[in-house]
Amino acid sequence: MKTAPSYMDRKDLLALAVVAALLLVVFPLALDGFRLNLVGKYLTYAFVAVGLVMCWGYGGILSLGQGLFFGLGGYGMAMYLKLEASSVENTKIQSTPGIPDFMDWNQLTSLPWFWEPFHYFIPTLFLIVLVPVAFALLIGSAMFKRRVSGVYFAIITQALAAIATILIIGQQGYTGGVNGITDLRTLMGWDIRTDSAKFVLYFVNAVLLIGVVCCAMFVRDSKLGRILVAMREKEDRVRFSGYSVANFQIFVFCLGAAFAAIGGAMFTLQVGFMSPSLVGIVPSIEMVIFCAVGGRLSIFGAIYGTLLVNYAKTSLSESFPELWLLGLGGLFIAVVLFFPNGLAGIWRDYVQPSIDRVFKLRSKDPTDPGHDVAKAAAAAAE
Amino acid sequence: MTPIGTPAKEFLLSVEGLTVSFDGFKAVNDLSFYVDENEIRVIIGPNGAGKTTVLDLICGKTKSTAGSIRFREKELTKMSESQIVLAGVGRKFQTPSIYDDLTIFENLEISYPKGRSVWGALTFKRDQAVRDRVEEVAELIFLKDRLHDNAAFLSHGQKQWLEIGMLLIQDPELLMLDEPVAGMSVSERIKTAELLNTIIKNRSVLVIEHDMKFVEDIAHKVTVPSGQDPLGGLDGEGAVRPEGHRSLSRALRSGRCWTSKTCTSPTARAKSFTG
Numbered sequence: 104m105k106t107a108p109s110y111m112d113r114k115d116l117l118a119l120a121v122v123a124a125l126l127l128v129v130f131p132l133a134l135d136g137f138r139l140n141l142v143g144k145y146l147t148y149a150f151v152a153v154g155l156v157m158c159w160g161y162g163g164i165l166s167l168g169q170g171l172f173f174g175l176g177g178y179g180m181a182m183y184l185k186l187e188a189s190s191v192e193n194t195k196i197q198s199t200p201g202i203p204d205f206m207d208w209n210q211l212t213s214l215p216w217f218w219e220p221f222h223y224f225i226p227t228l229f230l231i232v233l234v235p236v237a238f239a240l241l242i243g244s245a246m247f248k249r250r251v252s253g254v255y256f257a258i259i260t261q262a263l264a265a266i267a268t269i270l271i272i273g274q275q276g277y278t279g280g281v282n283g284i285t286d287l288r289t290l291m292g293w294d295i296r297t298d299s300a301k302f303v304l305y306f307v308n309a310v311l312l313i314g315v316v317c318c319a320m321f322v323r324d325s326k327l328g329r330i331l332v333a334m335r336e337k338e339d340r341v342r343f344s345g346y347s348v349a350n351f352q353i354f355v356f357c358l359g360a361a362f363a364a365i366g367g368a369m370f371t372l373q374v375g376f377m378s379p380s381l382v383g384i385v386p387s388i389e390m391v392i393f394c395a396v397g398g399r400l401s402i403f404g405a406i407y408g409t410l411l412v413n414y415a416k417t418s419l420s421e422s423f424p425e426l427w428l429l430g431l432g433g434l435f436i437a438v439v440l441f442f443p444n445g446l447a448g449i450w451r452d453y454v455q456p457s458i459d460r461v462f463k464l465r466s467k468d469p470t471d472p473g474h475d476v477a478k479a480a481a482a483a484a485e
Numbered sequence: 486m487t488p489i490g491t492p493a494k495e496f497l498l499s500v501e502g503l504t505v506s507f508d509g510f511k512a513v514n515d516l517s518f519y520v521d522e523n524e525i526r527v528i529i530g531p532n533g534a535g536k537t538t539v540l541d542l543i544c545g546k547t548k549s550t551a552g553s554i555r556f557r558e559k560e561l562t563k564m565s566e567s568q569i570v571l572a573g574v575g576r577k578f579q580t581p582s583i584y585d586d587l588t589i590f591e592n593l594e595i596s597y598p599k600g601r602s603v604w605g606a607l608t609f610k611r612d613q614a615v616r617d618r619v620e621e622v623a624e625l626i627f628l629k630d631r632l633h634d635n636a637a638f639l640s641h642g643q644k645q646w647l648e649i650g651m652l653l654i655q656d657p658e659l660l661m662l663d664e665p666v667a668g669m670s671v672s673e674r675i676k677t678a679e680l681l682n683t684i685i686k687n688r689s690v691l692v693i694e695h696d697m698k699f700v701e702d703i704a705h706k707v708t709v710p711s712g713q714d715p716l717g718g719l720d721g722e723g724a725v726r727p728e729g730h731r732s733l734s735r736a737l738r739s740g741r742c743w744t745s746k747t748c749t750s751p752t753a754r755a756k757s758f759t760g
Contacts, residue, residue: 326607344651345567347601
């Protein structure tokens with residue numbers, strides 16, 4: 104009995120090592136600069152997917168508006184980079200030099216107040232996380248304290264993502280409108296458009312993702328993680344065991360928002376722009392699909408799901424651009440119908456047992472914990 | 486200040502003039518009853534009489550329209566659900582409310598009265614005290630050797646016990662059980678009565694039950710919350726088997742036990758319902 108938890112830990116460590124090796128060694132060695140940057144872009148969505156695993160998979164809170172938080176993080180970073188690119192000498196042909204070009208085009212003559220903190224890098228880093236978390240806190244408090252949950256919550260978050268897009272497009276002078284914030288050049292004087300910068304940023308992104316994964320694993324393995332599962336199953340039982348369910352829901356929603364925001368900021372850095380097309384309903388739902396394909400209860404599955412779906416998207420949309428969305432929808436339906444636990448479920452049900460069998464054959468030594476587990480599993484199966 | 490109409494003695498729970506109406510329908514109308522320390526009180530009544538609603542009102546799931554519920558000097562009607570739990574009221578639901586995807590150990594651990602805030606839960610450590618307490622309770626509820634199984638694999642009766650165990654670990658002063666033996670086999674019912682008799686020490690218990698044999702086994706006092714004829718509904722449902730339990734059904738038929746009836750026997754058997 105005692106071996107079971109340690110085995111779980113070992114399995115998780117192994118999975119973490121595999122992901123780290125894949126992201127930090129295999130991809131950089133196997134892929135050229137262009138493809139690696141593409142993978143880096145996909146991995147920024149994986150931040151959102153990991154957040155969704157916590158929020159939706161564990162907490163049972165389906166948010167169809169994660170693009171909002173991804174966007175807020177991404178816009179935060181983009182605003183900093185844009186201000187750096189809009190120095191007075193770079194913009195001296197404008198009627199108001201020193202402000203972003205799109206503001207000048209929209210007859211703005213001074214920088215709006217909410218852009219001011221983004222002149223400085225450290226405050227920007229804080230704001231990238233804090234603004235989305237504050238929004239999540241606000242939305243979460245308004246919804247969860249009133250016991251709004253399930254499909255109603257999903258619809259409201261979707262509406263919020265739509266509102267955010269409309270707002271960004273409508274307030275062109277403040278946000279860059281439908282084009283988004285483009286023509287980003289340097290980060291503290293370091294040109295982010297060069298191949299070497301993209302290579303470095305890929306690693307920063309991968310390390311951050313591994314950090315986020317560890318953070319998610321810590322939360323999942325704490326008592327809070329078990330309370331999330333408990334809430335998902337019997338909300339009232341948790342409530343009448345002395346917990347304020349709303350606070351836990353708000354926490355996990357904020358956690359998901361923070362993860363998404365980090366992903367958004369890394370997206371801006373690696374891809375070099377941020378636009379409302381990454382905020383709205385479609386990207387938000389795509390991110391849920393990444394999470395569902397990977398397996399909504401698997402933190403690692405979220406990463407593989409994101410990579411796989413995006414790889415399919417890139418290769419299929421190159422050959423059959425008009426069929427891609429149909430394919431994506433079909434994939435989602437297929438996953439929900441046949442593999443409700445996604446890739447992680449397929450792995451657990453089909454691949455892991457055969458690995459365990461090999462493992463069992465090899466470990467004849469009864470002191471080997473793996474042996475006990477295999478025996479326990481066999482006993483449980485009987 | 487002592488509530489009007491009560492003796493000088495302090496009750497653990499005083500329900501007075503409790504009324505709740507749903508869109509004009511009064512599910513509970515002007516109900517008053519008092520629960521003593523260390524008393525087992527059973528609430529009986531036909532379906533729709535508002536028994537479960539009474540528990541809902543006490544634990545804060547439903548807000549009352551009028552009346553007061555006082556528990557140890559605290560007015561429960563003004564408190565949130567989690568505050569009521571912290572004040573010492575535990576409630577078991579009618580259908581077993583347990584967490585299928587967690588192990589029995591984890592099910593019990595969640596009810597352990599520590600780390601109930603977000604931060605507390607994040608930093609909660611499963612120390613020896615927690616383990617000992619969980620094992621102790623698991624032994625009481627006959628599930629000690631299944632601690633690391635998922636709760637989904639338990640039988641219906643075992644799920645009921647698990648939920649009772651989850652309440653025990655919470656160590657409430659007032660334990661409220663909604664049909665604890667519903668759907669149980671005869672042997673499970675006997676074990677449950679035994680279990681309840683073990684766990685009632687040092688606490689008060691409020692039970693809703695249809696099973697009259699069980700009621701007679703455990704009750705000190707019985708409350709019928711409805712002002713309507715209590716027997717009609719019960720007969721209609723067939724939950725009462727009057728032939729074997731004449732004393733209780735006679736009490737019901739006499740229509741005089743709409744509010745609390747005192748049981749004189751110290752052996753926890755409801756015998757004197759003749760009023």
